[in-house]
Amino acid sequence: MHPLAQRIQQKEERALARAITLVENNAPDKLELLKSIYPLQKGAHWIGITGSPGAGKSSLVNRLISLLRKKGMTVGVVAVDPTSPFSGGAILGDRVRMEQHFTDSGVFIRSMGTRGSLGGLARTAKETVRLMDAYGFDVILIETVGVGQSELDIMKLAHSTAVVLNPGSGDVIQVFKAGIMEIADLFVVNKADMPGVPKLLAEIEAMLDLVxxxxxxxxxxxxxxxTENKGLEELWTALVAHREYLVQSGEGKKRRNQNLQQEVIEVVQHELYQQIWRQEEERGFSWLEPLLQGKTDPYSAAESIMKGKAEAPTGNEG
Ligand SMILES: Nc1nc2c(ncn2[C@@H]2O[C@H](COP(=O)(O)OP(=O)(O)OP(=O)(O)O)[C@@H](O)[C@H]2O)c(=O)[nH]1
Ligand SMILES: [Mg+2]
Incomplete structure (x- = not known):
């Protein structure tokens, strides 16, 4: 067992933090760590909170943490911002918004941006969630900014995904266009103190009727x-009901199958990608010069790399 896994099992918070950094940095022993961690997972409820910038995701996460703590549950939070160059808990807004929880040992908050996510942000986020699950949090909240295509992968990793919309924002069209509908398990109309709520509700219902x-x-x-701590209990009830639906209907199992299938292929894809880069670096990109001189084409070059890879273990590479 990886030493960090052992320490995570003993609920050492510093070991969890280090393990996440290790995963982010794509350290050589990352797969060893993840292998050790996998069977330690305890089946937390993974909840995605997504929506446009400024929709109120962090405020909701903050309130949800308080609610869950009152109910005696522990909470892990992964705040993913694909537009931020920061990582490691440095995203200022989240710091400010969730400040009160940073000293609570029942809460662990980690922010991640594009820096330090060499394996891809979605994958790093998922591995971080797995680490938190192994540590033993009851609920893991995943905040992702944006309702664009690139964030869909991050949202797909949650069991239950809440899409946060605001009145008067024109968000519904966006959601419809970006394919968020398929992954939305519930909608949160936040900033319900602002004008335009009935219109937004009608738009959501019309969209649901259609899709x-x-x-x-x-x-x-x-x-x-x-901001007024209203509707949080209802939100939690809806999230719990969704998880029950996943179990009762068999939908949860179906999703799990799909996700695991994809996850394994993605790991292989990433490992092979790195392997090939290393290999070609060592070989000095021998196909580049012929390619530049027009003596070969990119497809033949790619083919020769793939063949070379297959032959490499027998020792007859050129
Ligand atoms: N009026 C009103 N303002 C709110 C409500 N919820 C959040 N806000 C405000 O909206 C702003 C953005 O809130 P955040 O929680 O940071 O939103 P976010 O979605 O996490 O933002 P990013 O992470 O930057 O995408 C803050 O100024 C909040 O105080 C609400 O229910 N009503
Ligand atoms: Mg936020």
């Missing part, structure tokens, strides 16, 4: 005012 009219699950819509 989910024959689905066996229709995502519920919850209204919140996170």
């Amino acid at each position: 989910k009219h024959d689905a066996d699950y229709r995502p519920p819509v919850v209204q919140t005012i996170s």
